[in-house]
Amino acid sequence: MKEFTIRFMPQDKTVSVPRGTDLMSAAIKCGIALNTSCGGEGLCGKCRVIVKNGKIKSDASRIIREAEKKSGVVLACQAIVEGDAEIEVPKESLGAFGKIDSGAEEFTKGVILKEEGKYPVSPLVRKVYLELAKPTAEDNISDLDRVCRQLHLKIDDVLVSTKLTSVKHLSEILREGDFKITVIMGRKDDRVEILAVEAGDRTNKNFGFAFDIGTTTVAGQLIDLNTKNILGTRIAFNKQAAYGSDVISRIIFASEPDGLEKLNEAVLDNVDGIIEDLASSCDVALSDVYAVTCAGNTTMMHLLLKIDPSNIRKVPYVPTTNVFPTAHSAELGLETNPKGIVSFLPGVASYVGGDIVAGVLACGIAENDEMSLLADIGTNGEIVIGSKDWMIGAAASAGPAFEGSGLAHGMKAVKGAIDKVRIDEKLGVDADTIGGSKPKGICGSGYIDLLCQLLKRNIIGKDGRINRELKSERIRKAEANYEFVVAFRSETDINRDIVINDDDIENLKRAKAAIYSAMTALLKKVEKDISDLKKIYIAGGFGNYLNIDNAVFIGLLPDIKRDIYEFVGNSSLAGARMALLSREAADKASEIYKNITYVDLSSEPGYMDEYVAALFFPHTDEGRFPSVRLSR
Amino acid sequence: MAIDLVKEKYNDAINTVEIGPSGSKTVKVGGETTMPFLFAEGGMPNAPVVALEVLDCEPSDWPESVKKSFGDSIKTPVAWAKACVSEFGAKILCVRLQSVHPDYGNRPAEEAVATLKSISKEAGVPLIVIGSGDDEKDNEVLPKASQALKGENCLFGIATQNNYKTLTATALADGHSIIGESPIDINIAKQLNILISDMGLDPKRIVMHPTTTSLGYGMEYVYSIMERARLAAFIGDKMLSMPFILFVGQEVWKTKEAKEFGEAQGVNWEIATSVAMLQAGADILVMRHPSAAKSVMKYIDMAMNK
Numbered sequence: 001m002k003e004f005t006i007r008f009m010p011q012d013k014t015v016s017v018p019r020g021t022d023l024m025s026a027a028i029k030c031g032i033a034l035n036t037s038c039g040g041e042g043l044c045g046k047c048r049v050i051v052k053n054g055k056i057k058s059d060a061s062r063i064i065r066e067a068e069k070k071s072g073v074v075l076a077c078q079a080i081v082e083g084d085a086e087i088e089v090p091k092e093s094l095g096a097f098g099k100i101d102s103g104a105e106e107f108t109k110g111v112i113l114k115e116e117g118k119y120p121v122s123p124l125v126r127k128v129y130l131e132l133a134k135p136t137a138e139d140n141i142s143d144l145d146r147v148c149r150q151l152h153l154k155i156d157d158v159l160v161s162t163k164l165t166s167v168k169h170l171s172e173i174l175r176e177g178d179f180k181i182t183v184i185m186g187r188k189d190d191r192v193e194i195l196a197v198e199a200g201d202r203t204n205k206n207f208g209f210a211f212d213i214g215t216t217t218v219a220g221q222l223i224d225l226n227t228k229n230i231l232g233t234r235i236a237f238n239k240q241a242a243y244g245s246d247v248i249s250r251i252i253f254a255s256e257p258d259g260l261e262k263l264n265e266a267v268l269d270n271v272d273g274i275i276e277d278l279a280s281s282c283d284v285a286l287s288d289v290y291a292v293t294c295a296g297n298t299t300m301m302h303l304l305l306k307i308d309p310s311n312i313r314k315v316p317y318v319p320t321t322n323v324f325p326t327a328h329s330a331e332l333g334l335e336t337n338p339k340g341i342v343s344f345l346p347g348v349a350s351y352v353g354g355d356i357v358a359g360v361l362a363c364g365i366a367e368n369d370e371m372s373l374l375a376d377i378g379t380n381g382e383i384v385i386g387s388k389d390w391m392i393g394a395a396a397s398a399g400p401a402f403e404g405s406g407l408a409h410g411m412k413a414v415k416g417a418i419d420k421v422r423i424d425e426k427l428g429v430d431a432d433t434i435g436g437s438k439p440k441g442i443c444g445s446g447y448i449d450l451l452c453q454l455l456k457r458n459i460i461g462k463d464g465r466i467n468r469e470l471k472s473e474r475i476r477k478a479e480a481n482y483e484f485v486v487a488f489r490s491e492t493d494i495n496r497d498i499v500i501n502d503d504d505i506e507n508l509k510r511a512k513a514a515i516y517s518a519m520t521a522l523l524k525k526v527e528k529d530i531s532d533l534k535k536i537y538i539a540g541g542f543g544n545y546l547n548i549d550n551a552v553f554i555g556l557l558p559d560i561k562r563d564i565y566e567f568v569g570n571s572s573l574a575g576a577r578m579a580l581l582s583r584e585a586a587d588k589a590s591e592i593y594k595n596i597t598y599v600d601l602s603s604e605p606g607y608m609d610e611y612v613a614a615l616f617f618p619h620t621d622e623g624r625f626p627s628v629r630l631s632r
Numbered sequence: 633m634a635i636d637l638v639k640e641k642y643n644d645a646i647n648t649v650e651i652g653p654s655g656s657k658t659v660k661v662g663g664e665t666t667m668p669f670l671f672a673e674g675g676m677p678n679a680p681v682v683a684l685e686v687l688d689c690e691p692s693d694w695p696e697s698v699k700k701s702f703g704d705s706i707k708t709p710v711a712w713a714k715a716c717v718s719e720f721g722a723k724i725l726c727v728r729l730q731s732v733h734p735d736y737g738n739r740p741a742e743e744a745v746a747t748l749k750s751i752s753k754e755a756g757v758p759l760i761v762i763g764s765g766d767d768e769k770d771n772e773v774l775p776k777a778s779q780a781l782k783g784e785n786c787l788f789g790i791a792t793q794n795n796y797k798t799l800t801a802t803a804l805a806d807g808h809s810i811i812g813e814s815p816i817d818i819n820i821a822k823q824l825n826i827l828i829s830d831m832g833l834d835p836k837r838i839v840m841h842p843t844t845t846s847l848g849y850g851m852e853y854v855y856s857i858m859e860r861a862r863l864a865a866f867i868g869d870k871m872l873s874m875p876f877i878l879f880v881g882q883e884v885w886k887t888k889e890a891k892e893f894g895e896a897q898g899v900n901w902e903i904a905t906s907v908a909m910l911q912a913g914a915d916i917l918v919m920r921h922p923s924a925a926k927s928v929m930k931y932i933d934m935a936m937n938k
Binding site: 461462463468469609612613615616620622 | 793797817818819820822823826827830
């Protein structure tokens, strides 16, 4: 078939593709990652590109405005190559997913710090310095036996094993270091393995990574395993988003030819990107990193390890495994020392994974005598309720809205994201951004504030629809629906107005309804009331800030005493870090996953009713939100 | 020893809605303090009513068995409406402004409103007025119709979750009541009532349409939604305390069972559906076949112990 040349500017990258290829695929082919949160369905409008010249066929889309259409704007995922063309890629369409940002989040929140302190330091990988007696005629045991003999004098672990790669060059290393060596030992599930032996004393360089692999966001931390210090944090949108925004669409994609490989490659790219970025900025050699611990939902773990996830989607929702054996980095193909190991937090079920077990660990729920609740407001939106005696968990399928995905101007909680909003009586908007720079978009906590303010100023009704009758330059019709301008072009960093529209509000409304109704349905299931809870931990990628009052105002969280709430940030990452730093914490995680009973909310009678009742601001049953007063 | 059956008593009542200008012909619905017809437990101060449905044009898709029972009068809306009252005993009519619908003539709104005004004048009974089902055309015709019948205290419809503002605003301005429709969902029914009340319309001017289905087409779902709403209202949920309207004729005469197996079966199908809906708590039944309507009126009298 005839091929055509597509040139992308300003990258000045050229690719040759057959007729009928879409521009999104052409861009991927030459290494340009375009934004998308709908997975190429033509729905999110984030992959706008401009056709400068050439033959590109594009059907009318309601997302593209008339004026934009005239200047050649098309959705890359819907634009079909019919001849040579030159394409301009606007800044805001470029690579928001996969792009690595410094974590604005200060992950060691109070409660987590307290929990973390409870566990002794016994990292996943430890380095032991040995000075061996040199072999003599009387003492002529093998080099390996010599190492082990000395090692057993220093450590308690008896079950030490090794493998060929570690032994192969042992004699060389021993003599190179004049029998002064560092043994690197990793805990592989229930035994200890000699991962490597290095010449000389290398004990002061022992580093590890903790990862939270989320459906929408991937977060990683570089940690000094000797000092427990966090050297840096990075977050990025999961590159798999190009193939679908939720776990279900990813699982479907995984069963297409090469689908699983593509998804696996995408997330490895994310993880490696973060590893390289952190290591180089903290001046850590990757060869000194022998330990990685990952927490993530069950599907993400399958995809990270290239395990077929297809049965997760099918009744009765069975994963290949919930407990993933510790692997060597080389098996995954990570950039860290190939002899190093990667461990995983165990999960509960297909839809309550290791990220939640990590969260339970980090919040100390499984040690409390009294009942508490953890709500992880991520793409799946999982809830766990319980105490040291029992725990029950469920997933809410909230969608990625509160992670800033799938919304017109949504973004992660990083520099430039609006995270606080106030609207005055004249509908003037006062917004704060993370880092104080000009706004680029709005993050989850910003959306919660925004919804609350829109409701208070009667800009949206209790059904969430923008009030068409209100006269303001900020309220305007935009193609199929209405939008409210949060920041005008001149105030922003993206050369476009930052808006929230009816569809965004609908998405946010569904997400908040899913979380709230999952909480209440799960409580109902165990015949408990919200007032029985002694503590509610809220986790999620909200950055440093979540206004609980406003979250209650929009009906995301139950209207109860505010002091029982504790915002804990990314508890999955915190749990991964704890398991990385302490064997006792990792053991606790193995205890936790066994003690959580999974509930499938979709088959719970009454859940749909709860959900539809929550699709209102703050709730259809206003009596449940006595503190919320909305004027007519 | 005889066993006394438990009697449920409720403190709260369903709202009473008046339709039509004040006078002897005003129709009152609602006011119940009991599940339907359980007089030992509470009261039903107003009997459920049957409204015969007339269109503002000759119906093109009604089955012949229904049409022929009205004779030639069905060809002219005013004559048809008058026949419903004088011959078939209707005390209230439901006028559907079908002619404005793009698929049913696409007539100008003014024409439909003129017909409606004549019906109102000639028929001399309270009116329920509903649109054609096309949101865009209805948002044009209903405000005009509402204005034309200002002071007639009609029941206007149909407001939905996605299209309630225009109708609410006009009803508010012209002193009418309105019908709020929800898709067999108690929460959405309540949400719509809240949204309409938030615009300033008295909740006592709202009648709920919980969605109607015909016998054999999932009627039990509607039944249980109505039952739940009623029970919630009786224990004090003011946003579910509205009377119910059900468009029985419209649903029954769509079905194969009513249309294709002889007139008698169709009539019985409409009666059976109506009676079930009365037992679920219907306050207004909008019916099509005059014989079915007559039987249901008789049934209501009997059930009310008259």
